[in-house]
Amino acid sequence: MAQKSFRDALNEALHLEMERDPSVIVLGEDVSGGAGGTSGNREASGGIFGVTKGLLPKFGEHRVIDTPISESAIIGAAGGAALAGLRPVAELMFADFVGVSMDQIFNQMAKFRYMFGGKTRCPAVVRLAMGAGMNMGAQHSQTIYALLTAVPGLKVVVPSNAYDAKGLLIQAIRDDDPVMFFEHKALYPRKGEVPDGAYTIPFGEANLLREGEHVTVVAIGRMVVFAEKVIDALAKEGITCDLIDPRTTSPLDEETILESVENTGRLVVVDESNPRCSVASEICAVVAAKAFRSLKAAPRSVTAPHSPVPFARELERAYVPGPTRIEAAIRDVMQD
Amino acid sequence: MAQPLSAERLKRAYRQMKTIREFEERLHVEIATGEIPGFTHLYAGQEAVAVGVCEHLDDADYIVSTHRGHGHCIAKGCDVDGMMLEIYGRADGLCKGKGGSMHIADVEKGMLGANAIVGGGPPLAVGAAIACRNRGNGKVSIAFGGDGSCNQGTVFEAMNMAVVLKVPAIFVIEDNGYSEHTGASYAVGSKDIAGRSRAFGMAAEKCDGADFFSVYETVGRLIDSARRGAGPATLEAKITRFYGHFEGDPQLYRARDEVKQQRATMDCLKNFRARVTQEGRLTDADLDAIDTAVLAQIDAAVAKAKAAPPPAESEITTDVYISY
Secondary structure (H helix, E strand, C coil): CCEEEHHHHHHHHHHHHHHHCCCEEEEECCCCCCCCCCCCCCCCCCCCCCCCCCHHHHHCCCCEEECCCCHHHHHHHHHHHHHCCCEEEEEEEEHHHHHHHHHHHHHHHCCHHHHCCCCCCCCCEEEEEECCCCCCCCCCCCCCHHHHHCCCCCEEECCCCHHHHHHHHHHHHHCCCCEEEEEEHHHCCCEEECCCCCCCCCCCCCEEEECCCCEEEEECCCHHHHHHHHHHHHHCCCCCEEEEECCEEECCCHHHHHHHHHHHCCEEEEECCCCCCCHHHHHHHHHHHHCHHHCCCCCEEEECCCCCCCCCHHHHHHHCCCHHHHHHHHHHHHHC | CCCCCCHHHHHHHHHHHHHHHHHHHHHHHHHCCCCCCCCCCCCCCCHHHHHHHHCCCCCCCEEECCCCCHHHHHHCCCCHHHHHHHHCCCCCCCCCCCCCHHHCCEHHHCECCCCCCCCCHHHHHHHHHHHHHHHCCCCCEEEEEECCHHHCHHHHHHHHHHHHHCCCEEEEEEECCEECCEEHHHHCCCCCHHHHHHHCCCEEEEEECCCHHHHHHHHHHHHHHHHCCCCCEEEEEECCCCCCCCCCCCCCCCCCCHHHHHHHHCCHHHHHHHHHHHCCCCCHHHHHHHHHHHHHHHHHHHHHHHHCCCCCHHHHHCCCCCCC
């Protein structure tokens, strides 16, 4: 099977779905780029992270829509187009820009089906690039899937690898509910085995990446990469862990997590978000409430601190949960 | 130029306006009894705008509406009984009692929802207009909004994007004089809503919102152009509302007798009747018959809504997702 980057896997998903279904459109800032420029290059960008490359030449300007910098209108247009029967994939560029488009996400597309008594569907996908690690500062680096995970009506996807990214994005596009699709910027160049054809990964089914006896580690997005490394190293010492990648935070596969904790009795959740009202705190709460008697130790979470994302390299490095803190948490939970 | 409306079309337009008026007048009475839950914003006084626009549309054209949406819903063909049931919060309401007055929708009819967020609708209308453009079927998407909404950034974003993408979106701004409890003459900085829209690069016209024919003819030109691919446009309709921002609003911001005078001079139903009878196109008897039929229809809708059961509690968690 071919090795492909996370970015190329997403790009392939878009190509395949746009070929398959003429109602799929892509819209956002610089999704092709170059419109109105002086070079005449009509695909000057292909998306700021290159995820939408090659779509414009193949599918044309009516389906690959470069928009003004108007995030409310981008998300709103996606919601309206979805109500009107299209399957839009809107790119919000940086997840932080949820701030200027929140109404269209959580008051509009999330609630249409409910408010309209189940008589409509809103099959829109919003792609959001998230995460710290590139020194982009406090307004271009946040990990905010918890904000949207809390909203009834939205589905929230956080892939951790190239294979999942492709299958989950195809699922998101085919899904009839609005889907928030978070892509960690640091994952874009990471390669993995990705088949050429289309395939889907169902939402709400966690991926059990490692099996062990002592600790259940739940990691999300880029944190899976760090957790794998730590878990493989600890296995050599005889500390073995289940590693669970939920893949979607809404719906959340509680069952897989609870089953694992029933076996291991110990939980560590790794989440790049700020700690309060996070997916990490949610998973700890679910386990405490539903698997309390299985617990041998208090659940631990490894998250960013309660601060904005700092700029300086040294500070940002310390901000992002990494292998050292994950390892410390696993060792710590073994001490209880 | 558009053909003069046939007698049948005139009757239909009058019936639509009268239905909206009586729907709202009756709600005004029924809300005072306390039986209807929540917030209700009445459209009485503005009927000629909704009907003047929607008489150009069919089910494959789209509209998005506002918190003051009953008129747009009726004009676009939403079932009156279903709407009344919805406003009463009943199981058989158009939205199963989950939406209420501010969220009535019927996507099958091209009615993409009333909207409780001022300025929430226009971006949605641009999306629906993209769908129309891509289908190449000559259909249009209408964003209704008020003078208050046109001070929201979302409306500016939507207008600009519609121009950039050259999609068939028509922004219908109903300037009823008040943004909630604040005068439009204060809150609309430029005082010229159509002029603002023109500055975005689209055609914009003004009309008399109390005159069905002024609305119908003016917006007809804009809609025809949009259907032919000319891109978006704005209609600014000057109008008034006969009631407060919401039912129960004491309207301390309005001069004494303002509404009384406006009901005498700006009533689209009276204006319509005067014109069509003077021109000999319809008779008073024609219109009286419609009045009688509409009153009976509204009576029946209210009786049905009062007697209808509420939704089952198990409905709270249905329709959140299609699959989860």
